[in-house]
Amino acid sequence: MSHTKISSIGEFGLIDRIKKIVNVSVDDASLIDNLLIGISDDAAVFKPKPGKVQLLTTDAFAEGIHFDLTFTSLKHLGWKTIAANMSDIAAMGGIPRYATVAVSLPQKISIEMVEEFYHGATAACKKYSCKIVGGDTIASMANMMISVSMTGEADELKIKTRCAAIPGEYICVTGHLGASVAGLKILKREKERLEQANEKELFSPNLEAYSIALEKHLMPKPRLDISKILTEKIKIGAMIDISDGLASEVHHICNSSGTGAEIYEHNIPLDSITQKISEEFGEPATDYALFGGEEYELLFTIRDEEFAKLEKLTSDVTIIGRITEKSKGIILVREQGEQLPLTFGGWNHFRF
């Protein structure tokens, strides 16, 4: 990949390049039909689908905090910033529609790197039916920063919130947890090994064996598939996406709903690669699930009889606990029956 300075074509030259990348066909023709004005004017203009409510969410990502360009390709970064916003839309019971992408670009970022970023973002949009319709490209003094905003649409009566959990409901998650932070740990370890290597040009990182965890960290998949089932076919209580770690999200649901919860530690779904990595680091794999971030799986509450229906539609959900009365607190139950308060934890980037 060659590296051409952005200053050689300026902001408007760069926007022309970006336009060519993001204006690809999408499967859902209504995304194009309802878009009156895309990238080209002061604002994008679209027709909302009659009878639907509009969703709006924003997620921002900072170099050195959320990503490290020494082991994150710009293509993966583009994918992930779009996927993270889609995960928020999925957690509300909506479908993504239109996105704007603001990037602040330090001098080290070349035109080609920006193009890679938008190729990744566009790939996620194409895969999950969304369209980039605007944004901003600005210079940055030091680090790269990305902010994506996304609209979505939903049926008003099918909106899922954090505050609808009721004592007695199961607490469920989609997929497996802990793999994202496990993958990050491998990437950081290999970066450290490279830094310490005597002959850097001969260094080859040991990544192959961990590819499932790396993909989970670098190219997460928003769970629009399960969200669709939960919205269209099943009645659930509260829902949230797991972006800050399971413990933190359980607290959010309980605080918003005015309930307690018990989480059965041994029920937390962990895949074999997460267990392998946690063993290599001598750390409990459940800590990765409880306190690791950026899973982009869904956490929801559901009554027993609805779960019985759900099981017939997907095998990719696991019961990990029960909603309880508020007075019971938020409790982690260990395999031998020991109970301890589930600390808030979570992925707090402000712990400098």
Add this chain to the structure above:
Amino acid sequence: MSHTKISSIGEFGLIDRIKKIVNVSVDDASLIDNLLIGISDDAAVFKPKPGKVQLLTTDAFAEGIHFDLTFTSLKHLGWKTIAANMSDIAAMGGIPRYATVAVSLPQKISIEMVEEFYHGATAACKKYSCKIVGGDTIASMANMMISVSMTGEADELKIKTRCAAIPGEYICVTGHLGASVAGLKILKREKERLEQANEKELFSPNLEAYSIALEKHLMPKPRLDISKILTEKIKIGAMIDISDGLASEVHHICNSSGTGAEIYEHNIPLDSITQKISEEFGEPATDYALFGGEEYELLFTIRDEEFAKLEKLTSDVTIIGRITEKSKGIILVREQGEQLPLTFGGWNHFRF
């Protein structure tokens, strides 16, 4: 103002503080009535007004590029980032509705500074009827960064674009131009004087005499007032807001519309403070108007007979040129009749 570290309350503590600031009453009750979910969940949810189209725009701002915290108060910064997005909505012929605000905060930014920022943003929202319904607060390794996204609503048939200019139409602007960059020059000059002062504690910046220009730079007003007139009562051609300097915006309209233009230099409206400042710096005031950025005035094209109507409704618009055939090029006409090509210029932050 005391300065408390954000890490002492964490991201969720900070969000609670922000919620208290942004959740103020607004004059337009429909902003509250149509908002089903604001800051508190994975995404905001609102009902779009039936029969209207939705607008979506994003503007990002980087410390060291767009603002300098040594002479920009956080309150002004909050106001300006909201006002800049409103200006884009105004330029489309829409009215602002809901906004998300993503901020990345380096360690030097205290809780109180974040609160000041949101007080400023909320003041702009209250003044021009908009509501902050979400966002993201993230840490930053080095500089502060802000990205605001805003939705707006408009009648489909009244949307204003950049591409609707027709040869023969007047080119008009609202307000006066050049004051924003003139104000910035004063702020930079006083910062330099402070840096060079021997007894810094005795230094008093010379700002009083320039307050109109400073306010234009620090607290710009989106021209929703004129946009409303142009949308509801007058027929115009193309419209754009002046965020990158007049020359650049004229090029955008001509390139999108497939036309040329002639701009009469001596007709460009300059206020007395801009002329005074340009004289102090020994620079042509029209250069400030042509190549200075962040005016947030409107540039539009209009037929003669419609301008006659407009003049009766507002005195705050000025004819500065004519749209011509594309073959004529984009020309600046000086007072003595001299013609020269109007260079693209504009505020290109990528000229490092």
